[in-house]
Amino acid sequence: MTDTVRIHCLNTNEYKDVRVGSSLEELIEVFGVKKPYLIANAKVNNKTESLTYQVYRPRRVEYVDISDSSAMRTYVRSLCFVLSKAVDDTLPDAEVYIEHAVSRGYYFHIESNVEVGEKELMAVKKRMQEIIDADIPFIQVEEEIAEVVKLFRENGMKDKALLLETSDDLLYARYSKLDNYIDYYYGCLLPSSAYLHLFDVVPYNGGFLLVVPNRQNPVELEPVIPQQKLLKVYREHLEFLKISKLDNVGDLNKAIRTNKISEIIQVSEAYQANEIADIAKEITERYNDGLRVVLISGPSSSGKTTFRKRLEVQLYVNRLKPVGISLDDYFIDRDLTPLDEFGEKDYESLYAIDLDLFENQIITLLNEEEIELPSYNFVTGKREFRNRRLVMDKKSVLIVEGIHALNPKLTEHIARDKKYMIYVSALTSISLDNHNWIPPADNRLLRRIVRDNRYRGYSARDTISRWDSVRRGEEKWIFPYQENADVMFNSAMIYELAAIRRHAEPVLQQVPRVVEEYSEAYRLLKFLRYFNYIADRELPPTSLLREFLGGSSFRY
Template identity: 35%
Template sequence: MNIIQIEKGKCIADSVREQVSQPYSVFGVFGQGRLYRLDTVAEESFPAKGLTLQDTDGYRIYYHTVLSLFMAALSNLYPDLRASAEHFIGDALYIAPVGEYAFTSEQLKKIEEQMRAYAEEDIPIERKRLSYEEALDRMEKEKREDALKLYRHVRPDTIDMIFMAGHYFLFHNYLAPSAFYARNFSIKPYYPGLLLLFETAESEGEVPVFREQRNLAKTYQVSRNELRLLQLETAGEISEAIAQGRTRQIMHTIDLQLEHRLRDLALRIQKDDDIRLILVAGPSSSGKTTFSKKLSSHLRALGKRPITLSMDDYFIDRAHTPLDEDGTPNFEAAEAVDMERFNRDMLTLLEGSEVQMPRYDFLSGKSFPDGRILRIDRHHPMIIEGIHGLNPRMTETIPEKNKIKVYISALTQLNIDYNNRIAATDVRFLRRLVRDHKFRGHDAERTFELWQKVRRSEDREIFRFQEEADVSLDTSLAYELFVLKPYAEALLKTVQRKSPYWKDAKRLLRFLAYFMEADASLVSDTSLLREFIGGSYYEDANEWM
């Protein structure tokens, strides 16, 4: 562990330079239970851990610093153009043009050259605390209407802005204090925008080669286009709609967009009588349960009589569940599922025979017959939800023509403003935080603890199979953070400073401060968001055979 002795009265970056042989590999420090920027002057002496690319917080500072160089270069070279930091495709950040234009290869070449010049000159990246009125004046001069919309409805006494290369910018995440920290990057044209590629913890000092993820990229594009049509691409635009009294309207319209995606999927299934298994997979808190029930309703409207099953009922007995790194049962591992029995039962059903279905009892940790005997035909396809639905081993005995694999996730395309994207992982965590408190009695500490295990398993068990999907759909709702805000804030504020999760709770509280509150009573009882806040129609809806 890279321990640095921080000295009282000294800039933290100076302490790092004196004690670390490669100081530009440290992007921040963690000590006294909190995260510190390198440009902070220490108020007392304390030991701290230097944060590098091996640390989540270190990587986050690094890639936001690279992004800041891009935005500075764009502002100086092409002051009339705007760009939006949108989403990651693998290890690359996609940046889209704002407006009716596309970046040319020549423009991107000049921008990359300018970024490298900033890095070589090691230009300063200065954080300046301005009064609310001063900050809005700077935003107006920089023609940042996206940021102005946000701060017209969120009114802090002061606003931190970043000054670099002669311009003021809004970056809500921590940045390194100068440009040389962000020297390792590359730009790849990706019409109509570009991909910003970064060094990673595993790339050993090199910028990794981009690997295309067609399904994921297309899903992001569809969702972004839907928000663009509604003119609801940023938190400021939704705040404006809420302030105008249009909350119910935007909720209804955004819910309809998801219903249209479900309708299209149901029509595809209805037209193909060979499809017997509908596998719905995705990471934690994607809304798989409600999505499956909604899909069932759409199929019923088209004349099908689907049966919904949970892959969790095929868990092996807890005594045989594989163990995680910390020695506890790992229910997220594919080996926690009885794949042999699942394949056997699915093949038996496909052949037209009956199967006695299991039911996993989470209290005893054992599987029992649940009394249901199933038989399927072309009128009764099965909707099976579970995180391992895309794993080829899970249905290796079933012909491809008899199954459709659906990947869902909350791939939010809403931005705070054009410089500041919203991480899909944060949205899913906040969903889970609220849901697990309401339905499982978990406090925030317990949710943070479990989330670490969930995230490790997602990389290993889910994300590597997402390109196996026949259909990929975004289940995020652009208004959800405005509804989740009061629930999540109350829970996050219970995390104590001595907790290992205190810095994460503080980061999320800062993040939630950019959102107005929306009235949860206006959320439809059929909204997917109800799976997390309660009051869902689907909680009590019985299966219609």
């Protein structure tokens, strides 16, 4: 029996025979891999693995540093583990809740029988640094699911126990150990605490913020950018979840299994309907003071279109006449689209829009004169005119929907008091458990994969391959303007990932194992397994989720 195995390292494009059982961490030195920043994990046969992964068969390996999204997730996940242990060590009987990403960091709060202020936070930070300096290994333990559930229950971690015992098709589960502290994370961890070279924890809006390295320049911390409106929306939805007794995904799965999901869907849909009615009421009140334009923005797959249609219905109820247009119809011809820094067509750029035509037509409409709307043909990449006429009158309000709607340059010649700005995004508030939040970007990516496959004929591989470019565009063209909004609308529903699962899985399973995008497809498939299925028949035809899953009573 041979004691070596052949490994192909893509970073150096070398093949070497290495000792059977070598870890990926050891092979960094064997291959002499150099990366600009900290190497946090690797792709093994296009599947993301921890650096503690051992090779026993021929493999293709590609190392990634923390400028890569998967590696940064590994870093942040490991840092959250250290934070949780530090809280456990310094504040007996306390529990840390890591809720969501905000202000370029991760918002958390600590529930304790003593008041947790800046002094206590500094003690936690000091303990985190001690754990990092001690170079404690993150150890993965795999056991039968019943044993892992029992262990978590014995340690008072009911959220993790419920998540695992209600997830589908799990015979075994892995939990992690950091010294004498156990926890559960659904992705890779670093080999040891000493890898965590950069972090901070600071007081933030009644809770605390875990500050992490900047992904573009990981030798520096992310700047803390105030996002008061975003935090407010999260807090409102977390309060709604607590009232609904749905703190985490385990609670949602339990509700599905006990036939209570219909009620949850009805309440969730009613909650959104009430928010839309409140927004329509405020627009109506401001209309009487001169408001004429409503601008709706948000990142990809945030549900802007259905939100706009539901808002228009509500405005009709309020005896206004909404006139809706989409910025997508103002794209310049595809061959004229500007390029990004990577030489790729930047469809997210503001300058992919014909700004002159848009502004001229807006002003014409506000003067109550008729226009002919353009239409963009996504197949040919060309603008067309199809005799679509539009005009406003004294009771009309113009609704503009598109990713750039909150960018001041788009409507710079329209007075601020005539504009009402709405930011729409899927701000996923339900968490897997107390330490594992669900990134809104994952929620939106799953929506987009399903929609692109159903309506645009794109494969999951196509959508995943463009996602990094989309995200870069959002960081540059959308997120900087979200706090300009008069109101933020959360389009994410408590139940939606359980409903998306049966639509997303077949599409993700078609991604070939031999392509680069398989790594992300595999990660999303693993993630979806935490959710029990919900049948489509439970969703009303006006649900915002129907924009992606099909069966909507709205025309798109």
